[in-house]
Amino acid sequence: MAKEAPIAGMTGKIGKRATIRDVAKAAGVSIKTVSRVFNDEPNVREEIREKVRQVGQKLNYHPNVAARNLARRRSHLIGLFFENPSPAYVTELQMGALKRLRGTGYRLLIFPVEDRADIRGAMVSTVYASGLDGVIVTPPMCDDPVILEELLSSHLPFVRVAGDSSIHSAGTVVIDDEAAAFDLAEYVLRLGHRRLAIVIGDETHRSARLRLKGFRRALRTAGIEPQPALEIQGAFTFQSGLEAGRRLLHHANRPTAILASNDDMAAGVLQAAHELRIPVPQKLSVVGFDDTALARMVWPQLTTIRQPIFEMAERAADILLRQIETGITSETAQLSYDLVIRSSAGEAPTS
Amino acid sequence: MAKEAPIAGMTGKIGKRATIRDVAKAAGVSIKTVSRVFNDEPNVREEIREKVRQVGQKLNYHPNVAARNLARRRSHLIGLFFENPSPAYVTELQMGALKRLRGTGYRLLIFPVEDRADIRGAMVSTVYASGLDGVIVTPPMCDDPVILEELLSSHLPFVRVAGDSSIHSAGTVVIDDEAAAFDLAEYVLRLGHRRLAIVIGDETHRSARLRLKGFRRALRTAGIEPQPALEIQGAFTFQSGLEAGRRLLHHANRPTAILASNDDMAAGVLQAAHELRIPVPQKLSVVGFDDTALARMVWPQLTTIRQPIFEMAERAADILLRQIETGITSETAQLSYDLVIRSSAGEAPTS
């Protein structure tokens, strides 16, 4: 009786939060029964179930997560580790993972990694320190040999989004970047372009390498020898695309088409073209890769490859959850891509 | 002895994770001493401290987070609730909050809210279900009377980013949106424009209302009566800006300048102008608001108001942490804004 007053009140600063015991006592049942009710387990009479629910509501009872986690040996926490090249990309990644997590009780913690060196050797401790049940990792860090090895030997459940399966077969969700880049370059070649340039993404990034490979293969298939001067290194950022665009477009014998390894860099190239008053697509074609929200926000809207980042993240979360709950690991999952034709690429100029 | 083998090995599936007891036994001390060492508490001989550290390392010991949370009554988890109008905005918000959290042991959980109705009445349960120590909330949901009331009566630590202090004085970090919009409109008026239009953001959003107010005040100050036809409702999305732009620019007597309530909508207006081959800024001036990354990615680059979203989130996290740890609540904190002049606004056309 004397203890009831503070408990019956609202939670928070006033009084203490009600515990399973308070509810049990108030409902006249054992704590196990309360536990059953709040975990939707069978073997409780409907009548009692209802009663317990009501008492719980009245006492404003919410199961203590830490206690539950401790007893269950599971935190229901998933970590998403990413390096931040593109806001639009990151957002899709998050939303995709979250979509799969919805309704499962799992939550998403974000870990943007600014410098890969910082996380090398610290990844697993970070995971432990946060009590994560598993992690989703993105390139390039997920293909970093040190980090990958650390992850593998820790036996922590993890999946990679767009990770390199040739480095290790451990779960990764990809698209066929090489084929996609080939298709994209081929499309541009079909428009009559002969001088194509590419802005390459971060070299340590599997996709960047494969996209370059597909680009070169398309050129060779068309009987064109790739020229080093037309292959500029970028870093998947708008700024790097802008700089690459300026370099490529500044001299007389400039390319008539530029492929960028992602949309952000393509937007940068577009910006450079505008600065130099080069009309796109009349005098210059520019194409991107990913089809993030940005692709439709620039002018002209980007012809690009749609990489289903949202679905890839969703799938990755799916694989991870299975791995956490059943221990079953998956190999590479490959999703399909699409060539999205908008207005940033047109026929090669005749001049 | 018999139990040592699996413990000494690596963590994960093989054997069980080492506990504080394993370390204590192996180091020949009590668990309390181990606890002291791993919490950097005093009263342990340096020699013993070192020994315990070594044993911990050898056994690959990592304190169990759930157990620690349970005993300490703290999860060290912060929730960030946001509605997703703009990827660039959301990313900055996250990075800002995370910057303050770095090194504190607190982690960030993200809760994108698609439909505010879903979260009404469910906010607090979500917080409890996730065991959060506190939350950062953004508009418009943080100014929703139902949600705000729920939050207040739960006594959960929370802060708002850009929340309306006139609805409630509870902690919120803002800029003076009204003054900023006034300054921006005044800048445009100084360029000679007389027919100014505005694309308004989501009405339930405090900033949207204040920006509209500032815009109108600037017009009146210049002796111009605001016209309803030149005030178009948007939703803070690129798409809504595009549609608003098309409507505004389609008829003959179109405005010579358009203010958008955020950069995403300004980018949409820009897109509409390009579609209609209206040169910006020669024939039309367009200005944004926020100065997110997008402002520099479009052409021409946006003249806009820099709202320090990153710093606001950082500050919000700071206030929240103080509230969690000391119980001290803060009132409104106001940061300063800047007018950022780029190239999307120019002198009014003479024709």
Place this chain on the structure above:
DNA sequence: ATGAAAGCGCTAACAT
């Protein structure tokens, strides 16, 4: 400086 014992609030295993 160090340790023993008692929780933290829940779930799991095992009665009944």
Place this chain on the structure above:
DNA sequence: ATGTTAGCGCTTTCAT
């Protein structure tokens, strides 16, 4: 169908 009894792995008194 329901309850009892141990933990889960740590931190917190409080002794020593």
